[in-house]
Amino acid sequence: MNRDGYPDSYIRGILNTVKTIAMVGISPKDNRPSYFAFKYLLERGYHMVPVNPGQAGKEILGQKVYATLADIPEPVDMVDIFRASQFVMPVVQEALALKPKPQVIWMQLGIRNDEAAALAEAAGIKVVMDRCPKIEYGRLSSEISWMGINSRTLSSKRAQNFGGGFQRMGLGINNKREP
Amino acid sequence: MADAERIPGFNTLAIHAGAKPDPTTGARATPIYQTTSFVFDDVDHAASLFGLQAFGNIYTRIGNPTNAVLEERVAALEGGTAGLAVASGHAAQVVVMQTLLMPGDEFVASKKLYGGSINQFNHAFKSFGWQVVWADPDDISSFEKAITPKTKAIFIESIANPGGVITDIEAVSKIARKAGVPLIVDNTLATPYLCKPFNYGADIIVHSLTKFLGGHGNSIGGMIVDGGTFNWSREGRYPMLSEPRPEYSGIVLHETFGNFAFAIACRVLGLRDLGPALSPFNAFLILTGIETLPLRMQRHSDNALAVAEWLSKRPEVAWVSYAGLPGDKYNALAKKYTPKGSGAVMTVGLKGGYDAGVKLVSNVQLFSHLANIGDTRSLIIHPASTTHKQLSDAQKVQAGAGPDVVRLSIGLEDKEDIIADLEQGLTAK
Numbered sequence: 323m324n325r326d327g328y329p330d331s332y333i334r335g336i337l338n339t340v341k342t343i344a345m346v347g348i349s350p351k352d353n354r355p356s357y358f359a360f361k362y363l364l365e366r367g368y369h370m371v372p373v374n375p376g377q378a379g380k381e382i383l384g385q386k387v388y389a390t391l392a393d394i395p396e397p398v399d400m401v402d403i404f405r406a407s408q409f410v411m412p413v414v415q416e417a418l419a420l421k422p423k424p425q426v427i428w429m430q431l432g433i434r435n436d437e438a439a440a441l442a443e444a445a446g447i448k449v450v451m452d453r454c455p456k457i458e459y460g461r462l463s464s465e466i467s468w469m470g471i472n473s474r475t476l477s478s479k480r481a482q483n484f485g486g487g488f489q490r491m492g493l494g495i496n497n498k499r500e501p
Numbered sequence: 502m503a504d505a506e507r508i509p510g511f512n513t514l515a516i517h518a519g520a521k522p523d524p525t526t527g528a529r530a531t532p533i534y535q536t537t538s539f540v541f542d543d544v545d546h547a548a549s550l551f552g553l554q555a556f557g558n559i560y561t562r563i564g565n566p567t568n569a570v571l572e573e574r575v576a577a578l579e580g581g582t583a584g585l586a587v588a589s590g591h592a593a594q595v596v597v598m599q600t601l602l603m604p605g606d607e608f609v610a611s612k613k614l615y616g617g618s619i620n621q622f623n624h625a626f627k628s629f630g631w632q633v634v635w636a637d638p639d640d641i642s643s644f645e646k647a648i649t650p651k652t653k654a655i656f657i658e659s660i661a662n663p664g665g666v667i668t669d670i671e672a673v674s675k676i677a678r679k680a681g682v683p684l685i686v687d688n689t690l691a692t693p694y695l696c697k698p699f700n701y702g703a704d705i706i707v708h709s710l711t712k713f714l715g716g717h718g719n720s721i722g723g724m725i726v727d728g729g730t731f732n733w734s735r736e737g738r739y740p741m742l743s744e745p746r747p748e749y750s751g752i753v754l755h756e757t758f759g760n761f762a763f764a765i766a767c768r769v770l771g772l773r774d775l776g777p778a779l780s781p782f783n784a785f786l787i788l789t790g791i792e793t794l795p796l797r798m799q800r801h802s803d804n805a806l807a808v809a810e811w812l813s814k815r816p817e818v819a820w821v822s823y824a825g826l827p828g829d830k831y832n833a834l835a836k837k838y839t840p841k842g843s844g845a846v847m848t849v850g851l852k853g854g855y856d857a858g859v860k861l862v863s864n865v866q867l868f869s870h871l872a873n874i875g876d877t878r879s880l881i882i883h884p885a886s887t888t889h890k891q892l893s894d895a896q897k898v899q900a901g902a903g904p905d906v907v908r909l910s911i912g913l914e915d916k917e918d919i920i921a922d923l924e925q926g927l928t929a930k
Contacts, residue, residue, distance in 0.1 A: 353751040358554045365555075431759040454759065464521055465556045468564060470572030470768070471583045471761050473519075476509055480522035487542025489550075489557040491524065 325439060325451055330475065333458050336426050336448060337493055340399035342369040343455075344391055344424075346413050347404035350374075350382050355430070356404040357382070359456040366459060366484065366492065371398065391416045400426040402455060403433060410435040418445050430454055465491035511578065511694065516792050519573030533785045534566045553749055553757070553769060563773050567781035571788050575714065575724050576764075578693040578791075579706050582729030583764035585772060586722060586784060590689060590709025591621055592777035593723035594656075596767050597685060597707060599775060600741050601653045604630025609647040610656040611638045612899055613666045616889035618687070619900060622656075638668045641676070648680045653738065654705075655682060659698055659838065660690035662874065663848050663884055663908040664901025665822035667834040674702025681738070683731045689713070690846055690874070694798040695839040704731040705763065712875030713845070716790040716797050720783040725767050729760030741766050748774075797877070797913060802842025804919060805911040809847050811920050817857065817927045822901065823847035845911045846874050848884075848901055855904040858883040862907065864929040867914065867922035879912035879919050 343363060348356045361383055364370045371394055372382045378389035388394050391401065391413070401417045401424050403410055410429060417424055418441070427442045429435065429451040439449040460466035461473045464481035468489075484492030509517070520531050539558035541547035549555035558564055572584035587593050602608065610622055612635040622633040634652070636643040644655060655677045657668045670686060677684035683704035688696060692713045698706055708714060710722035733742035733755045742762055745751040748770060755762040772778060790797075802825065809823035824835035825843030835843045851857035861881070862870045868881040872888055882888060884902035897903055911919060 351751075352552070352554075353745070353749070355757045358757065361549070361554055432756070457759070460556050464524070467519060467521075467573050468558055468566060468569050469556050469583070469761075470564070470569050470576065470585055470764060472573055472576040472581060474577070476513070476517045477521050478517075480527055481524045483524055487546060488525070488540070489542055489546065489555075 325434075325436065325449070328450060328453070330462060332448075333450065333453070334462050334493065336400070336428075336450065337455065337459055337462065340368070340426055342371065342396065342398050343400045343402055344371040344373050344394060344398045345402045345404060346373045346391065348372045348374050348377075348382060348387075349404075350377055350380070355454070359402070359404075359430075359454055362456040363459070365490070391420060397422050398424050400424055400428055402428045402430065404430050405433070407433050407435045411438045411441075414438040414442050418442065418447075423447060426450070428453070428455060431457070459493060460491075463491040463493050465489075512795050514574070514577045515794050518577035519570040520788070531567055531570045531785060531788055534561075534781050536565075536781075537561050553752060553765075561781065562776060562778040563768060565778075565781045565784070567788075568779055568784045571710075571722075571779075571784045571791075572724070574788060574791055575693075575708065575710075576726050578794075579688070579726045580693075580697060580699045580728075581706065581726040583727045583761035585725040585764050585767045586710070586779045587725065587772060588723060588777040588779050589721050590687070590707065590711060590723040591617065592775075593707040593709075593725050594618065594621060594687075595625075596771035596775060596777070597705060597725055598626065598631055598654070599629070599771050600763065600766050601683070601739060602629075602631045603740070605632075605651065606630075606653045607632045607634050607649060607651040608654040608656055609634050609636050609644055609652055611636060611658065611661065611668060613638050613661040613664055613668075613901060614656075614658055614687070615662040615689075616884065616892060616900055616902060619896065620891055638666060638673075641669055641672045644673055644676045645679075648676070648682075652680060652682055654685055655680075656685045656687070658687040658690065659696045660824065660844050660846070661901070662690050663846060663888075663906075665824050665829070665831065665843070665847050666901065667824045667831040667838055667843075669834055670698050670701040670703060670838060677704070678702065681736060690844050691839055692794060692798055694795050695802065695841055695844055699728045699730070701838070704728045710787045711873070713798060713801070714791055714794060715787040716794065716875060716877065717786070718873060718876035718878065720786045722779050722783050722787050723777075725764065727761050727764035727767075731763065733762060741770055746770070798844070799842060800913050801845035801911060804913070804916045805845045805847060805909075806842065807916045808909065808911050808919055808923070812849055812923065815927060817852055819850040819852045819905065821847060821849050847909050847911070849907045849909060850903075850905045851907060853905075855885065858885070858905060858907045860929070861923075861926045865922050865926040867918060868909070868926070874908075874910035876910065877913045879914060879922075880910040882908050884908050
């Protein structure tokens, strides 16, 4: 995979496949980007699992926080990493030790570790770096277009309402109702 | 199309970018959402929107779905990450500078600019404590000399109004990069059809949508486009982007919104608090104009070149400043930056001076004598007595608006009719 530019089909495929997402490095503070992304993905129907050793045992947005990936008592489809690039490798190694292994390792906007990416890809895991799943979801669902963002998508088909209101657009898989 | 990994061409983007069928009604043309406000889905949704945690609509001063289509359209045409529509080109400049500068800061600007911008920078911006330092686009080193530790941005026009000056964007962008400040390019006269400043190192583009993008002389509007290229957090010199914002419970916009953080900052700090929102009806008219932008800009440029060639041979004419003319001082830069054509606007020096200028604007029948450019109609003005009147005589000459100068904005009429009108206007008693 070209790590500088991911095709929309690749990103869409990931967001339409994964169901359980462990977010490593989530902050309990509601003004932090990790909290924003966690809340957004939770609202879009993903099963979100917070991972933060300093918050272990507490809840974030009603979800129980675990100290490590290994502590999560269920399979995880995607590990979303909110840690600085130099701290990514141990998280990826921890993810690779899970049974079953996750399908996707996702490093947040501004985070890139090519060595860790190569390790994950060698284990057959899809990798995304330097992207935010919230922004990518909003971009591919057209919801982000309301903010004047260049979604880099064109379509003569209308965007799909996620359901539960007028202002939530969806990618399809978790939609509460078809439009 | 969304999943096809091909990049659409300019004509396709001009029609489709940002404008999927309306999600609720399926309306194919972009609806005019002529409403002040938008119902929240529920209380939590409202809180999420106000906290910038969700993408959506609150109030038309902050965003509107019709305006959003226009924003995405222009961002896509320029190759930027995001756009922000505002009430006018001047409003775009205020919002951009308010996001970048604190009182006491400076910015460097080309002294060959639209006269209205020169006035805004010299006078209105002073009351905000923003100091303009002028540089000469004909002497690129003057930009470097003007940089100080207080400099926060460099501002140029791609094709300058009204002189037909083309600025060496790439050379100025290298100076901006070295100084660690963003390069802002006003791309109004060129439009992205003729020139793509982001390809030459611009970081931010501003537009008066009033001109060629709208193109029909019916709506005032402005646009800010974020190139997504500038690292706002590197030195902490842009606190609107790199510091926790008390307006939004401590959010840091750059880390939250990445490569479109500048456009978001302009929206949620600038537009929200300064207030120059664009009417959705204007956005609709401008969007309709943009659908034909490539066709119009080519015709504008082709007609203008024919008129410039004709004028340059007339005995009443001392000189023609149009970068598309072979032999023009800016022709080499035009070939690099605007290879498809040099736009609609030119200035003409009349041998008869001020009186000849007054005579020409009085005698034309097809040209309209008014203070605008970028209409389907051919337009004429005598800048020394109108748009540039507030400038000193020296500033007028510097800006290419001396007493003998007439500015033309060539329209989309038959070029034979445009030339015939100028001929009778020049020769009438």
